[in-house]
Amino acid sequence: MIRYALVCGECEHDFEAWFASSAAFDAQSEKRLVTCPDCGGGRVAKQIMAPSVKSPKKATARSDAERLVAEFADKARDHVAKNFDYVGDDFADEARAMYYGETEDRPIWGATTPEESAALAEEGVPAAPLPRAFTPKPPKRARPKRDVN
Numbered sequence: 442m443i444r445y446a447l448v449c450g451e452c453e454h455d456f457e458a459w460f461a462s463s464a465a466f467d468a469q470s471e472k473r474l475v476t477c478p479d480c481g482g483g484r485v486a487k488q489i490m491a492p493s494v495k496s497p498k499k500a501t502a503r504s505d506a507e508r509l510v511a512e513f514a515d516k517a518r519d520h521v522a523k524n525f526d527y528v529g530d531d532f533a534d535e536a537r538a539m540y541y542g543e544t545e546d547r548p549i550w551g552a553t554t555p556e557e558s559a560a561l562a563e564e565g566v567p568a569a570p571l572p573r574a575f576t577p578k579p580p581k582r583a584r585p586k587r588d589v590n
């Protein structure tokens with residue numbers, strides 16, 4: 442005996458049925474003897490089955506890796522937030538000032554435009570993009586806002 446998952450070609454009803462053999466199913470199906478229990482239609486076909494690709498073991502391994510990356514990212518974000526000075530949109534100016542010795546070296550992070558980032562690279566100012574996962578939420582600006590004239 443063999444059990445097939447079947448689908449009705451008329452009403453798309455899914456059902457299962459037992460047959461003596463695969464050849465028996467083919468023979469009965471050809472003669473439209475396999476009918477849908479729902480609508481009685483004779484256009485019944487085997488459901489297309491796909492192999493299951495995820496093994497539970499692999500799924501666990503992947504989620505372990507994802508958890509480790511997430512933990513690492515948390516630590517990296519914390520480290521940046523606690524030890525790096527957020528300079529906001531002034532990053533390019535600050536990085537340049539440190540590079541040329543106008544201000545003291547300190548770890549900073551902030552935002553640049555793509556143009557600023559390209560200019561820094563051209564001048565040889567060391568700066569690297571911070572991966573999004575390692576980027577903390579920008580703190581509220583501690584320094585007073587510039588007066589708007």
Ligand SMILES: [Zn+2]
Nearest residue numbers: 449452477480
């Ligand atoms: Zn049907």
